Amino acid sequence: MKKSKYHMQRPQIRLAILFLIPWITGLILFSLYPIVSTIYYSFTEYNLMKPPVFTGLKNYRNIFQDKNFYQSVYNSLYFVVVGVTLELALSIFSAILLNAKVKGRGIFRTLFYLPSIVSPVANAIIWMWMLNPQYGLVNSFLKTLGIPQPLWLSSAQWSKPAAILMALWAVGNTIIVYLAGIGDIPTEYYEAIELDGGGPIAKFRYITWPMLSNVTFFQLINGIIVGFATFTQSYMVAAIEPKGNGMLGGVKNSLLFYAVNIYNEGFRYLKFGYASALAVIMLLGMILITVILFATSKKWVYYGGGGRDE
Numbered sequence: 001m002k003k004s005k006y007h008m009q010r011p012q013i014r015l016a017i018l019f020l021i022p023w024i025t026g027l028i029l030f031s032l033y034p035i036v037s038t039i040y041y042s043f044t045e046y047n048l049m050k051p052p053v054f055t056g057l058k059n060y061r062n063i064f065q066d067k068n069f070y071q072s073v074y075n076s077l078y079f080v081v082v083g084v085t086l087e088l089a090l091s092i093f094s095a096i097l098l099n100a101k102v103k104g105r106g107i108f109r110t111l112f113y114l115p116s117i118v119s120p121v122a123n124a125i126i127w128m129w130m131l132n133p134q135y136g137l138v139n140s141f142l143k144t145l146g147i148p149q150p151l152w153l154s155s156a157q158w159s160k161p162a163a164i165l166m167a168l169w170a171v172g173n174t175i176i177v178y179l180a181g182i183g184d185i186p187t188e189y190y191e192a193i194e195l196d197g198g199g200p201i202a203k204f205r206y207i208t209w210p211m212l213s214n215v216t217f218f219q220l221i222n223g224i225i226v227g228f229a230t231f232t233q234s235y236m237v238a239a240i241e242p243k244g245n246g247m248l249g250g251v252k253n254s255l256l257f258y259a260v261n262i263y264n265e266g267f268r269y270l271k272f273g274y275a276s277a278l279a280v281i282m283l284l285g286m287i288l289i290t291v292i293l294f295a296t297s298k299k300w301v302y303y304g305g306g307g308r309d310e
Contacts (some may be wrong), residue, residue: 035283042277047270058133060190071280073255075160080227080255083164087223088216091171091207095178109292116172124236127166128153154253155273163233163255174219181215182208210302217301221293225286231259249257 033241042059044052063069098109115123130137131152150158183226188206198206234255238248242276256264262282266275 005186007140020214039281040276041273044273044276044278046273046276050274052273055273059274060281062274063277063281068253068256068261070297072256072258073293075254075256076230076258078160079167079230080224083167084220084223084227086164086168086279087171087174088219090168092178092212092216093175093220094171094175095182096204097176099179099182112175113172116170120170121236122159123170124232125168125240127162127169128236128240131165133216153255154251156250156252159237159250166233167230174223176212177215177219178212181212185211186266196201207223213301214303218299221290228257228282228286229259230257231263233286234260235263 001162041052043054043056045055046052047057094112098105098112103110118126131139133139133149133151133154136152138152143147150161152158152162185207189211190203193203193207234248234250234257237250237255248260248268258278259282261276262278264280
């Protein structure tokens with residue numbers, strides 16, 4: 001009797017399931033379970049010492065009456081809007097330069113990528129030393145140019161720009177992705193625009209930028225999500241900076257990012273139900289922003305296989 005095709009493939013299916021079990025287990029334990037439990041705890045009052053008590057929408061109502069919530073949203077939006085914009089601009093500009101056919105190009109690419117593999121904590125410590133108002137290298141350089149020296153992390157006005165500088169130092173991963181995108185652009189496009197008398201600006205405007213719009217779209221979504229999860233800079237300022245006084249949030253809560261606010265409410269004040277509600281709002285916000293970006297991407301994202309996303 002002839003065996004069916006499905007019967008012959010059953011050993012392969014079993015083997016595939018066997019290899020998938022570790023991944024599925026990790027997905028359930030480290031992704032799905034935390035999300036579901038966070039949603040549940042957001043409707044409770046929970047401090048780890050006592051069993052959670054269901055309180056309905058109380059946590060969510062309290063959030064919109066909390067000034068720290070609005071301060072953290074403002075700080076995170078500032079960091080995302082300014083930081084992600086500068087990150088994308090710096091990354092694509094650096095990628096174009098690193099794509100030039102010059103001697104030692106591989107060395108330059110390595111140097112630009114190295115900061116991205118440095119530990120975020122080490123990166124923050126280095127930049128806190130460089131941005132020290134009294135003996136930091138940045139202010140020493142500004143002094144030689146006759147430019148006023150900001151107080152950086154010791155100032156509520158300059159602390160967020162300082163945090164953005166820390167983040168921009170490690171854009172090597174973004175540069176690598178842009179370099180890969182530039183490498184996929186057919187050289188015939190550039191040759192054609194050169195025949196029409198187009199220069200570097202025309203090449204960037206009509207070829208490089210449109211062809212890299214799909215890469216930019218991915219980096220934009222990733223940058224927004226990472227930006228709202230910013231934590232290390234504020235934590236290191238609280239741990240090292242004298243004026244931080246050990247409080248996560250910096251001077252006048254200027255570094256109270258959204259993730260920092262969640263940490264404070266959960267691990268400093270043991271309000272895990274309230275912190276879970278903050279996390280749920282963040283999750284919903286990220287989903288909303290992603291949906292909006294996908295909806296608007298149809299007008300500006302170009303996919304080489306078939307024109308714009310339609």
